Amino acid sequence: MAEYSMTAPLKPEDVDKLRAGDKVNLTGFIYTARDAAHKKLVELIKEGKPLPLPLEGQIIYYVGPSPTPPGKAIGSAGPTTSFRMDPYAPLLIERGLRGMIGKGERAPGVVEAMQKHGAVYFAATGGAAALLSKRITAAEVIAYPELGAEAIRRLTVVNFPVIVAQDCHGGNIYREGQRQYAR
């Protein structure tokens, strides 16, 4: 299992070389969105309207941070469970989304879209939200401020630690890892 430092947004060749179980430190810009924002984005795509964020090559982090205390870039910001975004993710991947960060296994429909269009799914450590917030140096709400924690934010991340959970070649650390340690 390899270890990489990568810049976000991702290039197609970055996604292609990643395998389930690899460790990646991400630096650059990523976007946040969870249930409510995904619903809105998919509605806009279906209506043929412009989106409030670029999708090509981008990474979406499934997170609803806690409120930002004075003097900090962001509140605690760990991943939320990804399967709730499964109904929306394939359409975003089709429109160029190249990476997702969350926790928990993805549905077959998402995996199919990842393999077809070249996208990767990363796992961040759930509940390590104070630690992960230290790797976020700036956060700016770019859409749907009325959604509060669920607003779309643009995050600047430095060495943000993730693990490749499901890759674009069908690799799946949940299945492989659990099989290895089951008795």
Added chain:
Amino acid sequence: MAKAKRKSKTPARGKAKAKKPAKVKARAKRAPRRVKKARPVKKAPRAARKAGPVSPLREISAKKIADVVARLSMEANYDLEHDVLEALERGLGAEISPVGKEIFNQLLENAAIARNERMPICQDTGLAVIFVDLGQDAHVTGGLLDEAINEGVRRGYTEGYLRKSVLGDPLRRVNTKDNTPAVIHTRIVPGDRLRLWVVPKGGGSENMSKIAMLKPADGIEGVKKFVAESVRIASANPCPPIVVGVGIGGSFEQCAENAKRALLRTIGSAHPDAFYADLEGELLRIINDLGVGPMGLGGRITALAVHIEAAPCHIASLPVAVNINCHAARHKTAVL
């Protein structure tokens, strides 16, 4: 013989009854001569005793309750409890998967950052679930108990920069913006104290809860199978290493509440009933043999503990409920 005994007792009782009033009267005659002023004072408690046992109610102010709930809401989200920290350290020692070990290290580092910087351990600061044991000789003054608890949650979550994750309605889905209402479970218990547990419960682990109304014929094997299957299906979603709360028996709703109540117990403490202590140990082994591991990425430590809360149940029923807590297993308690 029985009749004879009864007969012989009756006159004895009669004698005693006849004698006693005479003694009382004699005392009553003497008492006023010695301490005239004390007489009304002595009479009052005697009258009260006739009406039934009276112990004075201990007063607990609603404001004090709100203050304590506000403080515990913040502490539960910033300071990992000692039993959880110790369980994570034991888990780090026992885990053999390199990725799993790294996750344990991240969780311990995360706990230190959260404690030192007073930041939430997890961004999902949860539904505020509050368990209350209210002594029946305690009296809440200056407000209503539930309102005081909600006031504490409101203040703790607002002043503590905790996330507001509560919607006022499940289908219309509008955020109440102060994390109220809390979910409150109150029991009336002996004594004059009020004990509170603040248990912030995140959505990721709560969504993996399950209940089954098993057939009595399914027995203990059916219970084991259901608990293990619930944890296997939950996989990475509830943020393992988890604490598994299991309710067995009771009615449908009591079983579910007991599964959550089981999460209040100190991790590492033995069940007081040896039968259930053994079952907890066996379930923990079965769950860890699933190989789910920290964050579901594979490993030997899937659960830190299994806690069972059993209750009497109907002859036709064998309810079993599973309520999973994430590795933070947030819980704080105070006695007022």
